[in-house]
Amino acid sequence: MDVKVETIKKKFEIYDVEKIRNDFPILSQKVHGKNLCYLDNAATTQKPKIVINELNRYYETLNSNVHRGVHSLSEMATQAYEDSRINVRNFINASSEREIIFTRGTTEGINLVAQSFGRLNLKEGDEVIISAMEHHSNIVPWQIICEEKGAKLKIIPIDNNGEIIFEEYERLLSEKTKIVAIVYVSNSLGTINPVKKIIDKAHGLGVPVLIDGAQAIQHLKVDIQELDCDFFVFSGHKIYGPTGIGVLYGKRNLLEEMPPFMGGGDMISKVTFEKTTYNQLPYKFEAGTPNIADTIGLKKALEYVNQIGIDKIKDYEKGLLDYATESLSQIEGLKIIGQAKEKSSVISFVFDNVHPHDVGTFLDFEGIAVRTGHHCTQPVMDRFNIPATTRASFALYNTKEEVDILVNGLKKVLEVFS
């Protein structure tokens, strides 16, 4: 092993990953008789015991509807639900909890903004800017509203390393631009986009910016007030929380102007058959009984991440990424797709003569879970002229031994297909 790998190895000595792994019951699972080696964290992360326990505690001791009853359970459930909102606000450093709207996930958050902001602000000839590395969830909602309004979708191209071409972005921005919606961290390439620069540039023209933070929130410190983005969306399940709960942050003045996304209970203040007045923020955008249990579970997940420290996690994962990049690069015929200077712990790769689906099936028999396919980013696959990639994505509980297991697994695959 060369010197570079040895230096990377040293980084691991200060982080007690074994202790962390013990917090995640699923990690001791066997798959095809092998220890589970879970490297599909960009799809969803595993849950620590405290999150699982919290869901049980809610259903066993608190379950009732929020914002309605005067009975004790309802009051306690409401308190716990609203505590989670305050917790999210603190986690991302938003200025007010009124700007925190609970959704089902990132996809719903983007659809809410596209429909509500779009309905209010887009008209024929207007433009929406996204990038060529967006997940389908930050493409399709904009296509739908653009088609409805006669607006145009403009795409910032990416280069061979998988980085956006900033000059092209500057060229696309104009008085026609009504919103920029861009991914913070690419789920298929791992690229960390220069979002601060992107936001500042758009604000120079008075254009608001939505940041898709689905792959950023679990890896990087997010400070909403410092970023100064207008919307920020993420999913709970990618940051060790339950599925079915997500967050939309929006600047208060924008959310105040925007029409409701869904109508129903909880989002109104007065209803008559002639006219309905809407509830104040954030409830205007939370129609119907919310996902109470998972919202409360999300609080535990964010507390768990805080307890370890997002900066420590970031450094540790950077070490994993460097070690994996170095180790995988030594495999003959393996090509890494996405070589941006700033990357999070996602590695997509292809082989000349072995298709990702075959790789995925073989790795499964080694207990290794990776994602194979287009990762809901078909335009990225087209850009690199490939049908699919194999993607390994790392989380705070992965180890360099697991990287070695992956490398050995890949070598076995290559033996069969050589």
Added chain:
Amino acid sequence: MDSELRELYQQVILDHNKSPRNFRVIENANHHSEGYNPLCGDRIDIYLDVKKGIVEDISFQGKGCAISKASASLMSSMVKGKPVKEAEKLFEKFHDLITGKLGNNPDIEELGKLAVFAGVRDFPARVKCASLAWHTMINALKEENDIVTTE
């Protein structure tokens, strides 16, 4: 290699993946269709030259996993020279085989070389890989030139 995995990736399949038969374009094909698997982004083009109800020539092009490529390759060698009706019947049998409807002891004789795909029944996620070429061929024979998807 695990036995279940060996059953899926039989030597015949690996061979056809490495050197696929009839992997070319038929310039004067009178039937053609494009197949697409949205799950993995795989695409396949099937070309057929059918005269008097007989598949005189068949070929394919495209990108896919070992299972889908070997399936297209074996399909082409099985179907070439056969009446269209027989090709269609063969597809039904093949589909029953890979979805496990023929049980653990399929009638090997009728299926011929296609029996190597029996292992697919234990991998539900891979049924679409094995059937993409066939769906596309059936579509081409119907002269529906739209894109076929396995969804």
